Amino acid sequence: MILIDCSSGIAGDMFLAALLDLGADENKVLRAIDKIGELITEVGVRIREVKRRGIRAKKVDFYAEGWPPMEGEDLVNYVERCVEELDMSDEARGYAIKVAETLVEAESKIHGEAHLHELGRPDTIAEIVGASVALDDLRAFDTTVYSTPLAVGGGTIETSHGKLPVPAPATLEILKGFPIVGGPVKQELATPTGASLLVNIVDSVTEFYPMMKPSRVGYGAGERELEIPNVLRVVSGEPLDAMREDVLIIETNLDDVPGEVVGYAIDRILREGARDACIIPMIAKKGRPGQILKVIADRGNAEHLARVVMEETGSLGVRIYRCERIVLNREVVPVRVSVDGYEAEVRVKVAGSFRVKPEYEDLREIAERTGKPLRVVMKLVEDKLRELYD
Secondary structure, eight states, X not given: OEEEEOXXXXXXXXXXXHHHHHTOOHHHHHHHHHHHXXXXXXXXXXXXXXXETTEEEEEEEEEESSOOOOBHHHHHHHHHHHHHXXXXXXXXXXXXXXXXXXXXXXXXXXXXXXXXGGGSSHHHHHHHHHHHHHHHHTTGGGSOEEEOOEEEEOSEEEETTEEEESSOHHHHHHTTTSOEEEBSSSSBOBOHHHHHHHHTTOSEEOSXXXXXXXXXXXXXXXXXXXXXXXXXXXXXXXXXXXXXXXXXXXXXXXXXXXXXXXXXXXXXXXXXXXXXXXXXXEEOGGGOEEEEEEEEEOGGGHHHHHHHHHHHHOOSOOEEEEEEEEEEOOEEEEEEEEETTEEEEEEEEEETTTEEEEOHHHXXXXXXXXXXXXXXXXHHHHHHHHHHHO
């Protein structure tokens, strides 16, 4: 697992530097950036160690001459051309393109057209391509990536559009749905490139570090000295058997909604990305029977799910509150079983040494194909799993 500690913000160069300090192959990253020179124009790179408020960190600087003017479409095309030439996973290639597209979409939304201005520099492509290669080398696309809420800073910044509030409009557009916090200094702490790299790799945002055994820590330095250590910290490690995470609970009381509507509402809520949803019986006002619809949601999706709840149930409002939960780490593994000569693969959820549970849909398919009762199939499969996991 990987944790990105954004308590001092994030920028593209800081993210790449932190990944290199974490252990990403520097030569792979440099070769990838060299590819930009082969396709467009040469980009020089300087990697060094610096200190920010006494903390040692890696610093990455880029420079180039004769860089052509770049529009939004150019950025996406250049990134696509670069990653197509590189030896990297499909996930990393898709990530790089998505990061570029996210930047262009934000600029177009804010300004009505994708004139990149500050983002039309060589370091934007180098940061996107370099970070994608570094994440791929660290196998980040094969693990869970967490982030703390992103500190965005405060005050104002000078741009080609004049003086703008922090976070910059494009940065804020990219961060829609992602937890942020102002401060802790009156400076720009989150750049559009850094924000795009972050939102496209993070699986879950947590206020506190998840339960883990840290193995490596990387520090990437920002450009300026601030009142706080201007570094991005990235931590990799092993998850424990269980981990603590923050979720939001969305709930509302129902006492006049038909059962079919409630059932459909739960189905849609789950399709729209809820972690879970359930109905709890209750006695409502005037002794009427009713239900509490309870939904577990991630922070980034809670507002959307709240609207879905109100749309589908006709409720005039919902309650939302933070909840901390402890969950067992789990994985889904395929297990081959034989039932009356019928060979099948059953997906099995394995949660540490606590629980082994076959997927219902796979059991149902076996029951339908063999003509055996579901409870008999379930017993046969569970006996097989005990042989494997006891």
